[in-house]
Amino acid sequence: MEDIIILGVDIHAIEIIDIIIMTKRYNVLGIIRESPDGPREYMGRPILGGPDALGGYPNALRVPMHGWKDRADRKNWVTIAAPSSFIASSAKLGAGCVIYPNCFIGANARLGDGVFMLSGSVINHDCVIEDGVVITTGVTLAGSVKVKTRAYLGQSCTVKQFLTIGEKSLVGMGAVVTRDVPNGATVIGCPARVWEKPV
Numbered sequence: 001m002e003d004i005i006i007l008g009v010d011i012h013a014i015e016i017i018d019i020i021i022m023t024k025r026y027n028v029l030g031i032i033r034e035s036p037d038g039p040r041e042y043m044g045r046p047i048l049g050g051p052d053a054l055g056g057y058p059n060a061l062r063v064p065m066h067g068w069k070d071r072a073d074r075k076n077w078v079t080i081a082a083p084s085s086f087i088a089s090s091a092k093l094g095a096g097c098v099i100y101p102n103c104f105i106g107a108n109a110r111l112g113d114g115v116f117m118l119s120g121s122v123i124n125h126d127c128v129i130e131d132g133v134v135i136t137t138g139v140t141l142a143g144s145v146k147v148k149t150r151a152y153l154g155q156s157c158t159v160k161q162f163l164t165i166g167e168k169s170l171v172g173m174g175a176v177v178t179r180d181v182p183n184g185a186t187v188i189g190c191p192a193r194v195w196e197k198p199v
Helices: 011-023 051-056
Strands: 002-007 026-032 045-049 061-064 186-188
Touching: 002 011, 011 026, 011 045, 026 051, 045 051
Parallel strands: 002 026, 002 061, 026 045
Antiparallel strands: none
């Protein structure tokens, strides 16, 4: 079994460790946090230290949490997929993706690096998901949707086919997206519309 380290500390780290254990392929060494200071344990799992501690594990594989800030250093990133997920043989996944249980990734879909996909989400055929996108529980993307870098898709939102979700945009929980979402925008509702922050 290969050694593996989780990059980042929060409740998802423990869930990711559970997924890793389900795959029966890796030995979990522990968790690296953003800061070198703090407790030495999180929910029964060892904290190995801050980013500088990675030098002590040069050959260990790494899985980044969605909140992990250092996205430039992708050394040894590995993708983890729960055994209950379905990934089409023609789909391509980048490094450092996390695919939770009961997810579906369809034919010719493309996921960049560090995509975080929570339980029961659906990425249909020919979708392109760029680096660092967070897809929360129950999201459905119809075919040929493009989601740009670091976008966040809220729980149970639905996106119509052939649309583009802009870079660093946020799609609200339960939104039904029927037109493109601009870069940096927040959209909410059914149909989804750009949310204007009150002055």
